[in-house]
Amino acid sequence: MRRLSWFNTVSLSLGFAFLYLPMIILITYSFNEGKLVTVWSGFSTKWYGELFRNEAFLNAAWVTLKVAVMSSSIATVLGTMAAYVMVRAGRFPGRTLFSGMIYAPLVMPEVITGLSLLLLFIAIGLDRGVLTIVLAHTTFSMCFVSVVVSSRLVTFDQSLEEAALDLGCTGFEAFRLVTLPIIMPAVVSGWLLAFTLSLDDLVIASFTSGPSSTTLPIKIFSAVRLGVSPEINALSTIMIGLVTVGVIGASLTSKRSIAKRQKDEQEAIQ
Amino acid sequence: MKRLGLILVPYLWLLALFLVPFLIVLKISLSDTELAIPPYTPTLDIAEGWEGIKTWWAGLDLENYTWLASDDLYWKAYLSSLKIAVISTLLTLIVGYPIAYGMSRAPDEWRPTLMMLIILPFWTSFLIRVYSWKAILSNEGLLNQLLIYLGIITDPLVILNTNVAVYIGIVYTYLPFMVLPIYSALERLDESLLEAAEDLGCSRFTAFWLVTMPLSKQGIIAGSFLVFIPAMGEFVIPALLGGSKTLMIGKVLWEEFFSNRDWPVASAVAVVLLLLLIIPIVLFQRNEEKQREAQK
Amino acid sequence: MSDTARAPVCVFAPWDDIQAKPLIQFQNVTKRWGDFTAIDDLSIDIYAQEFFALLGPSGCGKTTMMRMLAGFETPTEGKILIDGQNVAPIPPNKRAVNMMFQSYALFPHLSVADNIAFGLKRDKMPTDQITARIEEMLSLVQLNKFANRKPHQISGGQRQRVALARSLAKAPKLLLLDEPLGALDKKLRQDTQFELMDIQEKTGTTFVIVTHDQEEAMTVASRIAVMDHGKIIQVDTPAKIYEEPRSIYVADFIGDVNLIEGNVSRTTEGHATISWAEGQNELTGIARNDIIPGSVATLAVRPEKLNIYTSRPKDQSNVIKGKVLDIAYLGNMSTYVIETPTGQQIKAQVANTRRIQRRQITWEDKVWLSFTETAGVVLNQ
Numbered sequence: 042m043r044r045l046s047w048f049n050t051v052s053l054s055l056g057f058a059f060l061y062l063p064m065i066i067l068i069t070y071s072f073n074e075g076k077l078v079t080v081w082s083g084f085s086t087k088w089y090g091e092l093f094r095n096e097a098f099l100n101a102a103w104v105t106l107k108v109a110v111m112s113s114s115i116a117t118v119l120g121t122m123a124a125y126v127m128v129r130a131g132r133f134p135g136r137t138l139f140s141g142m143i144y145a146p147l148v149m150p151e152v153i154t155g156l157s158l159l160l161l162f163i164a165i166g167l168d169r170g171v172l173t174i175v176l177a178h179t180t181f182s183m184c185f186v187s188v189v190v191s192s193r194l195v196t197f198d199q200s201l202e203e204a205a206l207d208l209g210c211t212g213f214e215a216f217r218l219v220t221l222p223i224i225m226p227a228v229v230s231g232w233l234l235a236f237t238l239s240l241d242d243l244v245i246a247s248f249t250s251g252p253s254s255t256t257l258p259i260k261i262f263s264a265v266r267l268g269v270s271p272e273i274n275a276l277s278t279i280m281i282g283l284v285t286v287g288v289i290g291a292s293l294t295s296k297r298s299i300a301k302r303q304k305d306e307q308e309a310i311q
Numbered sequence: 312m313k314r315l316g317l318i319l320v321p322y323l324w325l326l327a328l329f330l331v332p333f334l335i336v337l338k339i340s341l342s343d344t345e346l347a348i349p350p351y352t353p354t355l356d357i358a359e360g361w362e363g364i365k366t367w368w369a370g371l372d373l374e375n376y377t378w379l380a381s382d383d384l385y386w387k388a389y390l391s392s393l394k395i396a397v398i399s400t401l402l403t404l405i406v407g408y409p410i411a412y413g414m415s416r417a418p419d420e421w422r423p424t425l426m427m428l429i430i431l432p433f434w435t436s437f438l439i440r441v442y443s444w445k446a447i448l449s450n451e452g453l454l455n456q457l458l459i460y461l462g463i464i465t466d467p468l469v470i471l472n473t474n475v476a477v478y479i480g481i482v483y484t485y486l487p488f489m490v491l492p493i494y495s496a497l498e499r500l501d502e503s504l505l506e507a508a509e510d511l512g513c514s515r516f517t518a519f520w521l522v523t524m525p526l527s528k529q530g531i532i533a534g535s536f537l538v539f540i541p542a543m544g545e546f547v548i549p550a551l552l553g554g555s556k557t558l559m560i561g562k563v564l565w566e567e568f569f570s571n572r573d574w575p576v577a578s579a580v581a582v583v584l585l586l587l588l589i590i591p592i593v594l595f596q597r598n599e600e601k602q603r604e605a606q607k
Numbered sequence: 608m609s610d611t612a613r614a615p616v617c618v619f620a621p622w623d624d625i626q627a628k629p630l631i632q633f634q635n636v637t638k639r640w641g642d643f644t645a646i647d648d649l650s651i652d653i654y655a656q657e658f659f660a661l662l663g664p665s666g667c668g669k670t671t672m673m674r675m676l677a678g679f680e681t682p683t684e685g686k687i688l689i690d691g692q693n694v695a696p697i698p699p700n701k702r703a704v705n706m707m708f709q710s711y712a713l714f715p716h717l718s719v720a721d722n723i724a725f726g727l728k729r730d731k732m733p734t735d736q737i738t739a740r741i742e743e744m745l746s747l748v749q750l751n752k753f754a755n756r757k758p759h760q761i762s763g764g765q766r767q768r769v770a771l772a773r774s775l776a777k778a779p780k781l782l783l784l785d786e787p788l789g790a791l792d793k794k795l796r797q798d799t800q801f802e803l804m805d806i807q808e809k810t811g812t813t814f815v816i817v818t819h820d821q822e823e824a825m826t827v828a829s830r831i832a833v834m835d836h837g838k839i840i841q842v843d844t845p846a847k848i849y850e851e852p853r854s855i856y857v858a859d860f861i862g863d864v865n866l867i868e869g870n871v872s873r874t875t876e877g878h879a880t881i882s883w884a885e886g887q888n889e890l891t892g893i894a895r896n897d898i899i900p901g902s903v904a905t906l907a908v909r910p911e912k913l914n915i916y917t918s919r920p921k922d923q924s925n926v927i928k929g930k931v932l933d934i935a936y937l938g939n940m941s942t943y944v945i946e947t948p949t950g951q952q953i954k955a956q957v958a959n960t961r962r963i964q965r966r967q968i969t970w971e972d973k974v975w976l977s978f979t980e981t982a983g984v985v986l987n988q
Contacts, residue, residue, distance in 0.1 A: 049416050052409035053425070059406070060432055060486065063443035066453060070446065078446045079453060123321035130318055139318075142325040148592050150544020152561045153581045156568060157332035160578070164335055180328040183321070241436050244546055248568075258438050265438075265551065269446045277439040284435045292427055506679055507712035509699045511726030511777065521725075525716045605759075 064281060071274035078269040088275040098260060098276065105240060105257040108171060112178035113235035119179065120186025120235070121228055125216075127187065128194040146184045154181055155248030162249065169251035177249040178239040185238060186231035193227035226295070233291070237284075340578035341371040351575050375579035384563070385580065389587065391558040395474060395549075396542040399481035403538045404531065406482055407489035411530070412523075414490070415497035429494075433487045441480050441551050448476050448552070472554030480548040485541070489534035496530030497523070529602045536595035543591075544584060560584055620844075621654035622830065628691070630655040630781065630813055631676065636685035638671055638837075645671040647837035648685070655780075658807050658814045660828035662821060664860075668837040669817045673783050676815065677706045689781065700729070705779040709786040711770035713758040719769050720745070720754040726777045744772040747806060764795050771803075775810060784816040788823060800826045821861045825849065833857050849909075853895070855986050858907040865913075865953045867906045871985070874900055879985040881906055884949045888926045892983030908983030913955035915943055916975045917967060923977040927953060931972045943968070945976060 045053070071089075075082035092098060123143055130136075146154060158177045159169075167173060197220065205215035221228070243258040250256060265273055342351040379385040414425045432440060447453050448471040455467035470476050500523065508518035546561035553559070560580065568577040621627035629652035638646040645668045653659045661669035674680045675687060678699030687694050694702060705726070713722050720741050727737045745751045748768035753761055758769065767787065774782055787803070788796045804827050807814050818824050824831045825845045832842045833856075841848060841857045852858035855866060867890065869883030879894035881904055892906045920926060932952065933944040936959075943955045955976055968974060 049413035053413035056410035067443040079451050119321050126318050142329050148540050152546055152564050156581055157336045160335045161332035237434055243438055261438055265442050281435050288431050288434050503708045503710050503712040507708055510706045512700045512729030
């Protein structure tokens with residue numbers, strides 16, 4: 042029934058144009074023949090070829106992927122545990138400190154997190170490399186995971202767990218067989234969030250990486266600091282493409298599962 | 312016992328990798344710079360026992376903080392960060408509010424799509440999003456090309472490497488953080504409230520001003536903090552879009568650490584930044600709690 | 608004074624007075640959204656100081672009518688006149704019409720007093736007058752103590768009264784009430800109905816109420832318009848709607864009714880007789896002159912109009928025989944469900960005037976029902 046007024050139409054169009062035009066321009070110029078990113082000189086995919094021949098970028102991409110998979114997986118386990126503790130464990134000594142440590146990294150400037158972790162690694166004599174980046178990324182992304190998961194746990198009907206216990210489950214079985222499957226979507230989106238944060242992070246990785254473990258954002262940053270390069274445009278296009286496919290795919294899947302559930306419920310009524 | 316394990320694992324992890332590192336920062340900020348590895352003194356030598364701790368404790372002082380206060384580079388950087396963060400938060404609000412409003416008035420079937428369009432940039436690389444403006448804002452960039460082509464200007468505007476570019480970068484990258492909380496406040500707004508206001512004699516505009524605005528206040532506050540807090544410590548945007556004159560404390564800290572290798576001063580800069588951020592963070596938390604209560 | 612208007616000596620019935628000028632006139636109003644017709648060529652007059660109820664199931668168009676009066680919707684065709692003036696060009700904020708919303712739509716960020724003052728401030732009323740008016744409205748709804756509370760700090764019933772006070776504060780010519788009591792529980796609803804009537808009489812404002820609750824409409828309204836699918840089926844006083852429904856739809860929608868279908872055997876002045884089942888007496892009820900002998904018609908009779916006997920009653924014309932299928936004890940009355948030999952079920956209601964209910968009638972008993980010739984109405988299909 043509702044229709045948009047002209048004002049809302051204009052503000053939405055301008056808003057989304059602002060959000061998307063820079064990325065569209067970036068993608069367009071990745072197919073530019075010339076070296077200059079501001080002058081169009083014909084269509085070409087040569088920069089993609091260059092990119093795939095660039096060992097340094099490929100190595101950095103591989104490191105980044107490894108770090109992201111490892112850190113997001115550990116962060117998901119730890120974050121889910123932390124969420125469970127926050128929502129279910131009740132009172133325990135140091136609870137305030139615990140919740141403070143969960144929320145603080147969310148708002149902590151990255152430069153401070155990065156600096157403090159680096160100083161820790163130096164103090165305990167840990168050589169900087171993939172391991173230190175994984176530790177750093179796990180620490181801040183587990184907090185994001187725990188926020189996502191605990192918002193789902195709060196609305197979770199606790200009597201389901203009690204029913205499982207009543208029917209003979211141990212505490213862990215009740216979690217594995219009842220709670221986990223139900224909060225799974227939140228756990229998955231927590232993992233995805235942690236994965237993206239890790240892929241994306243420049244500042245913390247710069248502090249905690251060693252010379253042999255340069256990640257992709259560090260590589261991109263040092264390349265674009267001086268100016269624009271068509272190779273980076275090509276790389277960005279690939280990354281934007283992957284994310285777009287991923288996000289749209291995920292939203293379609295969840296839409297379909299909601300639609301299916303509604304249909305099932307409808308059929309069950311009839 | 313199991314419960315204890317469940318609590319201890321994440322607890323210890325955060326203690327070791329969040330709290331302890333921060334205490335180290337605090338400690339180093341009280342130490343002196345030294346041309347050595349590590350580049351500060353005193354270092355705690357446990358082997359010397361109690362005496363070692365005593366000399367270590369005696370070696371700590373507030374010298375770095377007095378240094379921060381005396382060198383106007385630092386407080387200028389703090390002030391300039393504050394200024395940039397405040398201005399860009401306001402700009403983000405001005406750009407974001409109409410978008411959030413438009414979304415909340417859109418037909419129901421459009422909303423999930425609009426929502427996805429707002430969130431999608433959030434999942435794409437922050438670095439790439441900032442970088443995308445370089446080609447637009449530079450002197451030979453597309454914006455200048457367009458403006459010259461339209462005959463609005465004859466000489467290119469210098470935008471890249473100025474504070475204006477930093478504002479644009481912050482508004483652009485943090486826009487979703489502003490839009491989403493305002494949208495969720497506006498979406499909850501019962502449309503009959505606006506009809507009631509009109510029924511009682513308001514024009515559309517006064518109804519907006521007297522009803523919609525006050526009722527989206529908490530969304531505005533939440534969104535503003537979500538932009539302001541990270542903008543304060545921002546590094547990537549001033550580094551890529553700002554110029555040599557763009558002073559932001561995140562950049563100063565970075566340079567102090569990586570270029571000057573002055574770890575104690577960098578640590579002191581970090582401690583002061585954190586102290587400055589505690590006020591908005593606490594205010595933000597209060598606002599969130601208020602909102603949660605109001606929803607009950 | 609409105610008090611005299613309702614006094615028994617001078618019956619308040621402007622709709623019977625040809626001289627009376629209606630306050631609101633709907634003239635052939637149609638409202639369409641795309642293919643959907645919400646209001647279908649509807650005409651109706653509503654008079655000043657009436658308490659007028661629009662009654663119908665959800666989706667019948669009653670809310671649309673109200674929203675057109677308030678100015679939130681415009682008719683696709685036809686005209687709406689208030690005081691003889693076409694209101695089409697007047698926006699909602701300029702109409703001397705106020706509305707009480709179903710959700711109450713109280714501004715959550717304003718106190719009770721500020722909610723009431725909201726409309727007055729829009730009219731640039733001087734501050735001291737606003738203060739006086741707030742006091743007056745708060746006393747009217749007995750909420751003086753709660754002036755400084757926020758809407759979420761008062762009960763549902765109190766919120767309802769604040770909403771009423773707010774919409775009455777500007778002294779509108781016409782007050783629209785959209786399911787005003789829908790959110791209240793049953794007991795509170797009954798008390799509030801009387802309060803609403805009281806306030807309506809005190810202020811002399813014309814009330815138009817939208818409701819799907821027929822009991823509520825019966826209680827409060829001076830006239831009821833029964834609506835269905837964008838059309839008005841019947842407009843009448845509550846008593847006439849109940850006692851003399853003009854269609855099976857109205858008879859069935861309002862209250863409980865027995866519908867007995869049969870063939871019209873004969874008609875006399877104002878009455879019609881139908882034969883309806885083999886072995887049963889013919890039944891007579893009042894009828895309008897559109898009932899033609901030989902046609903199929905339905906006799907509608909309310910359960911409380913039926914008497915129940917254990918032996919065949921003498922000198923009664925309308926008699927139905929059957930056996931008791933079910934008895935429901937409701938406290939103040941009992942409902943008997945009687946099954947006729949042809950399998951039709953008929954309900955009879957008997958007031959439990961004595962403490963011990965009539966024990967002589969029980970399940971499976973053979974009984975006779977009867978009613979007078981003016982108790983039922985014969986209606987066309």
